[in-house]
Amino acid sequence: MRNFxxxxxxxxxxxxxxxxxxxxxxxxxxxxxxxxxNITLTLQRAAELKALYGLDQPMLLRYLRWLGQLLQGNLGYSLQYQIPVSTLLNQYIWHSFLLATVAMVMYWGIALAVGVASAVKPYSLFDHLVTVLIFAAMSFPTFFLCLLLIKWFAVDLHWLPVGGMLRTGSEARGMQWVLEVAAHLALPVIALVMLQAGSLTRYFRASMLDVIRMDYIRTARAKGLREHTVILRHALRNALLPIITLLGFELPGLFSGALITEKIFNWPGAGHIQLDSLSARDYPVLMGFTMFLAVLTILGNLLADVLYAWVDPRIRLRS
Incomplete structure (x- = not known):
């Protein structure tokens, strides 16, 4: 395993x-x-700023300089916010992490339970009903679904806040702060769960159906094992193997932020910063953040390979 x-x-x-x-x-x-x-700058001042930030140097030299900064853990300097990119992201990225983590736990749990139940009783009334609901939720455009949730739960019913992370001028502390954040978190989490759970449910269902039809499952049933044991102990473990790859790619998604969802709900996350930096053409922020996500993607792929090899030792022998 170590060599792998x-x-x-x-x-x-x-x-x-x-x-x-x-x-x-x-x-x-x-x-x-x-x-x-920046139309307020004169040509002379613009030239001075480009020289100051090294934007007038040859492209290859600029790349080597940027690569050297990355190797030192420096993601660059934001021209728009006038602070280091790492400092800027640290102010917002954990808000995206909170939102994505809560949503991921919920839609993975829902997808696992519903996908397994659908596979155990394929083409039943429950399976058909789940399929209809899944495709209905997946067919909604993100912005329309978010606005619809705001209208229903915030405007009409007044159950949940419209957006943001805290009330304006809030000075909540301790458990009161947790409850306030949870209330503001509810709508964007519901939106993400509805958008993500559907496709994942289909993955679980398809993987479970393939495993349930295998000979060793029939043998386990013929030996008199209870159906609960056959499904959870024998079928589910092998059905999860293809899903491990998807789990590895969830790592960058925890930090990248949901662009449209965060923007509509005014959630102060990394997605919000990406859109603002793109409109302002603050490329150091976009380059640093994209490189950070690339590192997370590669690490997530590595994590998926290690988990796959741990679950199925045959992977280590072939690699």
Whole structure:
């Protein structure tokens, strides 16, 4: 197992270098930047600022300089907010992490329970009803679903707040702060669960159906094992193998933020910062944050490989 992990770690080095190269040149070749978009600057002042931030240097030299900063843990400097990118993200990224983690736990739990139940009784009334509800939820555009939830639960029923993370001017502390955040968290979590649970449920159902039809499941039933034991102990463990890959790719999603959902609900997360930086053409923020997500994606893939090899030792022998 140790050799397997070491090989996988060594394979991530060229992947990270290639990712940094692509990310830098995609943004560097994009026309305009934050300084060009500031119409209040004179040509002389714009030239001075570009020289100050090194934007007038050759592209290859700028890439090597940016790569050197990344190796030191420096994601760059925000031209719009005038603070380091790491500091800026640290102010907002944990809000996205909170939202994504709560939503992920809920839609993975719902998808697992509903997917297994649908696979145990395929083509039953319950299975057909779940299929209809899944496709109905997945067919809603994100912005329409979010606005619909706001109208129902915030405007009409007054059960939940419209948006934000805390009430305006709130000075809540302790448990009162937790309850206030939970109330503001409810609507965006419901939106994300409705959008994500459907496809994941279909994955669980399809994987369970494939496993249930295998010979060793028939053998387990023929031996007189209870159906509960056959499904949970024998079928579910093997059905989860293909899902492990999906779980590894959830890691960057915990920090990337849900762009549309956070914007509509005014949730102060990383998605909100991405949209603001994109409109202001603050490319250092976008490059640093995209590189951070690339690292998380590669680490998530590595985590999925390790979990897969741990669950199925045959993977280690073939690698």
């Amino acid at each position: 992990i070491i090989r996988r770690l060594l394979q991530t080095i060229p992947m990270l270098l290639l990712a940094s190269l692509l990310i830098f040149f995609i943004f560097a070749l994009t026309p305009g930047d934050f300084i060009d978009g």
